[in-house]
Amino acid sequence: NAGVTQTPKFQVLKTGQSMTLQCAQDMNHNSMYWYRQDPGMGLRLIYYSASEGTTDKGEVPNGYNVSRLNKREFSLRLESAAPSQTSVYFCATSRGQPQHFGDGTRLSIL
Amino acid sequence: DAKTTQPPSMDCAEGRAANLPCNHSTISGNEYVYWYRQIHSQGPQYIIHGLKNNETNEMASLIITEDRKSSTLILPHATLRDTAVYYCIVRVGGAGGGADGLTFGKGTHLIIQP
Numbered sequence: 001n002a003g004v005t006q007t008p009k010f011q012v013l014k015t016g017q018s019m020t021l022q023c024a025q026d027m028n029h030n031s032m033y034w035y036r037q038d039p040g041m042g043l044r045l046i047y048y049s050a051s052e053g054t055t056d057k058g059e060v061p062n063g064y065n066v067s068r069l070n071k072r073e074f075s076l077r078l079e080s081a082a083p084s085q086t087s088v089y090f091c092a093t094s095r096g097q098p099q100h101f102g103d104g105t106r107l108s109i110l
Numbered sequence: 111d112a113k114t115t116q117p118p119s120m121d122c123a124e125g126r127a128a129n130l131p132c133n134h135s136t137i138s139g140n141e142y143v144y145w146y147r148q149i150h151s152q153g154p155q156y157i158i159h160g161l162k163n164n165e166t167n168e169m170a171s172l173i174i175t176e177d178r179k180s181s182t183l184i185l186p187h188a189t190l191r192d193t194a195v196y197y198c199i200v201r202v203g204g205a206g207g208g209a210d211g212l213t214f215g216k217g218t219h220l221i222i223q224p
Contacts, residue, residue: 004153033211042197042214043154050210058211090153097201098144099212101153 003027004102006091012108013081021076021105023091032074033058033092033099034066036085043090049074081109114198119219128185130218132198135179140202143174145183147194148217154197157183193222 007022023032030051035043035058045058049068063085065077078085086109092099115133122128134143144159158165158172160181165172171184185192197217 035211035214040216042216043212044214045211048211056210092153097142098146098156098159099154100156103153104151 004091004093004100006089006102006105008105009103010106012110013078014110015082017081017109018077018079019081020078021089021091021107023074023076023102024072025091025093025100026072027093027095027100028071029093029095029100030071031094031096032068033094034064034074034076035090035092036060036087037090037104038087046076046089083109085109114200114215116196116198116215116218118216119221121221121223122185122188124190124222124224125187128188128192128220128222130183130185130196130198130220131180132183133180134198134200137178137200141200142202143172143178143181144199144201144212145170145172146197146199146212146214147192148197149191149194154214157196188220188222190222190224193220195219 005024033048034046037043044060046064047058047066049055052071055066067075089105091102142159142161145157146154148154158170160172160174174181195217197214199212
């Protein structure tokens with residue numbers, strides 16, 4: 001999806017390891033979001049940032065931290081990965097509505 | 111945000127119109143109806159949205175009932191590439207819409223048959 005770039009695209013971790021998922025946008029949007037999607041389910045909101053310098057918890061924030069580094073970048077950190085965090089992670093951006101999504105990071109935790 | 115109800119799956123023949131229903135009986139006056147779709151392994155893609163009038167764009171048409179309690183997304187000439195999960199989401203929207211996240215249900219898995 002043009003405009004929202006997620007890195008890495010794939011990652012395998014061992015339980016207890018830490019990592020940071022990166023999201024960058026060039027759409028000049030104020031709001032950014034992190035979702036997770038488990039098999040057969042819709043997306044669930046982890047954290048969001050309405051504007052640079054602010055972050056808020058979503059539906060499933062436990063085990064995650066976020067940083068809104070600047071207007072373009074919003075990162076998601078797993079401090080101590082657990083198998084339950086195996087999922088596909090999507091970043092999104094918006095100016096009001098609608099939201100624009102990246103292509104996801106597929107994360108497996110063994 | 112109002113809750114929505116969608117059928118879990120639907121089939122449609124290629125070249126025919128695909129009509130995807132959504133019930134949102136608890137919708138509030140300032141809530142819009144949004145449709146997104148997710149093609150396998152990709153991020154969700156915005157399709158269309160509306161408040162109370164019918165809307166059309168290059169991808170689809172959105173028909174909202176007069177009482178706003180239900181809506182139908184219409185893909186006029188479905189192709190195999192339209193096979194995807196379609197999500198109907200109701201929330202405060204438009205340019206001044208809230209900056210909080212979207213609530214996704216399980217959506218409708220639309221399968222276009224050749």
